[in-house]
Amino acid sequence: xxxxxxxxxxxxxxxxxxxxxxxxxxxxxxxxxxxxxxxxxxxxxxxxxxxxxxxxxxxxxxxxxxxxxxxxxxxxxxxxxxxxxxxxxxxxxxxxxxxxxxxxxxxxxxxxxxxxxxxxxxxxxxxxxxxxxxxxxxxxxxxxxxxxxxxxxxxxxxxxxxxxxxxxxxxxxxxxxxxxxxxxxxxxxxxxxxxxxxxxxxxxxxxxxxxxxxxxxxxxxxxxxxxxxxxxxxxxxxxxxxxxxxxxxxxxxxxxxxxxxxxxxxxxxxxxxxxxxxxxxxxxxxxxxxxxxxxxxxxxxxxxxxxxxxxxxxxxxxxxxxxxxxxxxxxxxxxxxxxxxxxxxxxxxxxxxxxxxxxxxxxxxxxxxxxxxxxxxxxxxxxxxxxxxxxxxxxxxxxxxxxxxxxxxxxxxxxxxxxxxxxxxxxxxxxxxxxxxxxxxxxxxxxxxxxxxxxxxxxxxxxxxxxxxxxxxxxxxxxxxxxxxxxxxxxxxxxxxxxxxxxxxxxxxxxxxxxxxxxxxxxxxxxxxxxxxxxxxxxxxxxxxxxxxxxxxxxxxxxxxxxxxxxxxxxxxxxxxxxxxxxxxxxxxxxxxxxxxxxxxxxxxxxxxx
Numbered sequence: 001x002x003x004x005x006x007x008x009x010x011x012x013x014x015x016x017x018x019x020x021x022x023x024x025x026x027x028x029x030x031x032x033x034x035x036x037x038x039x040x041x042x043x044x045x046x047x048x049x050x051x052x053x054x055x056x057x058x059x060x061x062x063x064x065x066x067x068x069x070x071x072x073x074x075x076x077x078x079x080x081x082x083x084x085x086x087x088x089x090x091x092x093x094x095x096x097x098x099x100x101x102x103x104x105x106x107x108x109x110x111x112x113x114x115x116x117x118x119x120x121x122x123x124x125x126x127x128x129x130x131x132x133x134x135x136x137x138x139x140x141x142x143x144x145x146x147x148x149x150x151x152x153x154x155x156x157x158x159x160x161x162x163x164x165x166x167x168x169x170x171x172x173x174x175x176x177x178x179x180x181x182x183x184x185x186x187x188x189x190x191x192x193x194x195x196x197x198x199x200x201x202x203x204x205x206x207x208x209x210x211x212x213x214x215x216x217x218x219x220x221x222x223x224x225x226x227x228x229x230x231x232x233x234x235x236x237x238x239x240x241x242x243x244x245x246x247x248x249x250x251x252x253x254x255x256x257x258x259x260x261x262x263x264x265x266x267x268x269x270x271x272x273x274x275x276x277x278x279x280x281x282x283x284x285x286x287x288x289x290x291x292x293x294x295x296x297x298x299x300x301x302x303x304x305x306x307x308x309x310x311x312x313x314x315x316x317x318x319x320x321x322x323x324x325x326x327x328x329x330x331x332x333x334x335x336x337x338x339x340x341x342x343x344x345x346x347x348x349x350x351x352x353x354x355x356x357x358x359x360x361x362x363x364x365x366x367x368x369x370x371x372x373x374x375x376x377x378x379x380x381x382x383x384x385x386x387x388x389x390x391x392x393x394x395x396x397x398x399x400x401x402x403x404x405x406x407x408x409x410x411x412x413x414x415x416x417x418x419x420x421x422x423x424x425x426x427x428x429x430x431x432x433x434x435x436x437x438x439x440x441x442x443x444x445x446x447x448x449x450x451x452x453x454x455x456x457x458x459x460x461x462x463x464x465x466x467x468x469x470x471x472x473x474x475x476x477x478x479x480x481x482x483x484x485x486x487x488x489x490x491x492x493x494x495x496x497x498x499x500x501x502x503x504x505x506x507x508x509x510x511x512x513x514x515x516x517x518x519x520x521x522x523x524x525x526x527x528x529x530x531x532x533x534x535x536x537x538x539x540x541x542x543x544x545x546x547x548x549x550x551x552x553x554x555x556x557x558x559x560x561x562x563x564x565x566x567x568x569x570x571x572x573x574x575x576x577x578x579x580x581x582x583x584x585x586x587x588x589x590x591x592x593x594x595x596x597x598x599x600x601x602x603x604x605x606x607x608x609x610x
Contacts, residue, residue, distance in 0.1 A: 036253060036296050038098050039244075041237025044176060044230065045095065045102045049109035049140030053131050056117050056147025058182075063111070065211045065288070066145065069220050072284030073106040073227075080283040082271075087224075087282050090295045094232045094239055094250065097298040104231045110135060122151045129166040132177035136168055141176045141230055143223065148182040148215055156187035157460045157490065161222040163230040176234045178226040184215025187460070192218025194258070194267040194279075194291075204265060207279040210289040217291065224292045225251035239298070254294035267291075338544060338556045338606065340599055345540020347398040348444075348479065348533065349405070353412040355438030360420050360450025362485075367414070369514045369591070370448065373523050376587035377409040384574075384609040385586045389527075392598045392607070393553065396535045396542055407534045413438065425454045432469050435480030440471045444479045444533060446526065451485040451518055459490035464525040466533045479537050481529045487518025495521025497561070497570045497582075498594075510570065510582040513592040520594065527595040528554040542601070557597035557606030565597070571608060584609045 050070050054063065072084035092103050112135045119127050123146070132142040146152055154162075161180035168175045183191035189198045195209040195217050209217035229249035232239045240247030258281055259268025270279040273289065280289035354374050358367060376386035394406050415437055422430050431447055438445030449455055464483035471478065484494070491499030497510045498517040512520035532552035535542045543550030561584055565571025573584045576592065583592035597608040 036239045036241050036248065036250070036298065038239050039237045041233075041235055043095060043098055043100055043104075043232060043238055044141070044234050045100060045104055046139060047105050047107050048231070049107050049137045051109040051135035051137055051140060051142050052111045053114060053135050053142060053144045054111065054147075055114045055123075055131060055144060056121070056150045057115055058145070058147055062213060062216045065213065065216050066220065066223065067108060067111075068284055068286050068288045069223070069290055070106060070108045072282075072288065072290075075285055082282050084282045084284045084290060084292065087292050087295070090297060091228065091231055091250070093298045097239075106227075107140075109137060109140060117150065121149060123153065125153045125162070128152070128162075128179045129164065129177060132175070132179075133166065133168075136166075136175040136177075138168065138173060138175065141178060141227070144177060144179040145219065145223075146179070146181045148184040148186065150181065151186070152179070152181055155181045156183065156190055157493075160187075160191035160218075161226050163226045163234075165235055174235070176230050178223070178230055180219050180222045180226060182215040183218055184213075188214055188218065191222065193256075198265070207267065207270070207291075208273075208277045210273065210276075210278040210280040210291060212276075212278075220290050221293055224290075225249075225255075228295055250295050251293045253296045257294035258291055338551060338599060339604060340542040340544050340551065340553070340556060340601065342397070342542050343540045343547075345536075345538050347396060347407075347535055347541050348537050349398055349407055351408045351410065351442060352479075352534075353439050353443045354409050355413040355415065355443065355445045356411070357415045357417065357434055357437055357445060357447045358450075359417050359422075359426075359434060359447060360424070360453045361418055362448070362450055366516060366519050367416075369516065369519050370523060370526065371411060371414065372588045372591045373526065373593055374409065374411045374446075375589070376585075376591065376593070379588045381586050381588070383586075384584060386588075386593060386595065389585055389595050389598065389609045390531075392600055393531060393534055395601045396553070397601070409444070409530070420453065424452060427456050428465075431455065431465075431482045432467070432480065435469060435478075435482070438478075438480070440478050441476065444481065444530070447480065447482040448522065449482065449484045451487040451489065453484070454489075455482070455484055458484045459486065459493055463490075463494035463521075464529050466529045466537075468537060477538075479533050481526065481533060483522050483525045483529065485518045486521055487516075491517055491521065494525060496559075501568070510573075510594075511580050513576065513579075513581040513583040513594060515579075515581070523593050524596060527593075528552075528558060531598055554596050554598050556599045557608075560597040560606055560608055561594055562608050562610050565608065570594075572610070574610060 052066070069084065073088045075085050095103060119131070128144055131144045135142045160183065161178065163176065163178045165174040165176050188196035192214050194207045195214040197206050211217050228251040232250045233247065236244045240249050241253060242248050256262065257268065259270045262268030270281050270291070272279055278289065280291050282290050282292050284290055356371060356374065373386065377390055379387055381387070422433065426449065434447045435445040463486065464481065466479065466481045468477045468479050486494035492501050495517045498512040498520050499509050514520050531554040535553045536550060539547045539550070543552050544556060545551050559565065560571055562571030562573040573582045573594065575582055581592065583594050585593050585595050587593050595609060597606040599605070600607045
């Protein structure tokens with residue numbers, strides 16, 4: 001379909017995650033800087049007409065912001081420095097590197113309004129090229145922009161936009177197109193950062209958007225990235241690094257870099273408008289200001305912002321899950337340490353029964369893996385073990401009188417709904433309904449959905465969730481957890497490190513300890529949510545950040561599995577000599593599992609099992 005720009009969240013929990021390190025970190029992580037290779041294909045040159053298809057409702061002011069940006073790309077010498085046009089001038093270096101004469105001059109063409117959403121408000125990727133064909137240009141680019149209430153396949157789940165090409169009518173000639181969505185209401189923390197706080201991780205203040213519109217100013221970043229990628233790699237054989245199906249291109253090789261001294265979660269030292277407090281790094285026409293990403297410089301082979309105030313970061317640490325920073329990195333980037341605060345609510349202490357509710361098709365072998373994982377709690381076996389990892393939850397103090405110190409889990413029941421009685425597309429209400437089939441007193445009911453079952457927001461911004469529900473006719477409540485099998489829907493997001501990250505350097509995935517990337521990934525998510533459930537069951541226990549998107553006992557440390565872990569690298573874990581599988585804890589019945597680090601309230605830091 002096209003080349004996506006992957007969600008740029010620099011957040012520290014599960015989804016597509018992009019993390020960057022500065023030049024000072026390269027010695028620690030020994031990461032190879034981006035190196036885009038020219039694959040001998042065509043580039044887009046000459047006068048490129050940019051036609052726009054506005055799909056859904058956009059105000060005139062929003063359309064003006066985008067139009068002025070495109071008009072700014074070729075206003076050389078007519079804007080204050082640093083300017084949009086000087087940023088775009090770096091594209092000339094790609095032409096020279098490919099021994100192509102000429103430049104890429106952008107000309108704003110016609111605009112088509114489809115405010116009534118002729119194809120509906122839920123689009124497949126295959127429909128994007130059809131929309132683009134409405135304004136196709138023989139030597140140009142069609143820009144399809146979808147409104148904030150339009151859902152597009154993969155949007156927020158694995159991409160913020162994409163570019164591709166399609167045949168032009170009955171001709172052999174192809175036209176290039178770009179799609180970018182407005183993330184204002186769907187995923188601003190992923191696709192409009194740094195103008196919105198990330199979904200997870202330290203909740204540093206969002207920057208003020210230079211044009212006063214978080215969604216559209218976020219779109220400008222993604223449009224800029226896609227334009228650079230389209231011109232320098234229009235047909236999949238231009239400039240890129242990595243596999244052609246998930247390439248790092250001119251701007252996507254440098255995501256999250258906007259100014260000097262940038263590091264994960266910090267956009268860099270930017271210019272600030274003294275009257276509005278808005279952050280920007282490039283001036284445009286009509287007094288506009290924009291924030292643009294760094295471009296990989298083919299002359300120096302480094303990510304670079306053309307405006308002189310912006311310098312490159314050499315290191316790209318791309319992680320499609322998420323991670324808390326390693327302590328050695330925290331000192332360098334001055335990241336605030338994770339501190340979970342107790343909010344005076346009850347914790348789950350004592351003995352709790354666990355019911356596993358299998359929804360959809362799971363093989364007996366798959367069910368046994370997760371059943372053995374739950375059975376490992378309280379199972380005393382050689383360390384490192386699931387039980388020794390779980391013992392950290394006893395350090396979370398609950399001041400209630402006579403409250404037990406420990407939380408003991410016991411698997412008591414398994415319910416199988418292999419025929420999907422509620423269908424194969426579930427809402428959160430359906431999850432609560434399924435959870436009600438389990439125990440009601442001192443119970444944690446775990447709903448496990450199969451690989452072909454869709455659940456609201458699964459892969460979009462969650463791999464699972466936990467909550468509580470009331471018992472009919474009683475004031476008491478029971479806890480429940482939902483975890484989805486990501487094997488076919490989003491293994492790179494919810495089964496990492498047992499699957500390749502959806503974006504970034506294609507480092508080999510680890511071998512899952514039980515031979516099933518989806519189920520072993522579910523064990524990681526289940527471990528995360530069990531710890532969150534007992535230490536923050538009612539959104540008033542231990543967490544950091546807003547109660548609606550809290551960092552909890554393990555979600556504060558997601559992505560760290562062993563000593564020396566950092567974004568994109570799980571750390572030093574154990575390896576089975578016979579199978580080559582990676583693990584960090586032993587479980588019941590000779591099982592081995594991978595569980596994330598847990599925040600230790602005594603040490604006040606994330607501590608992995610090994």
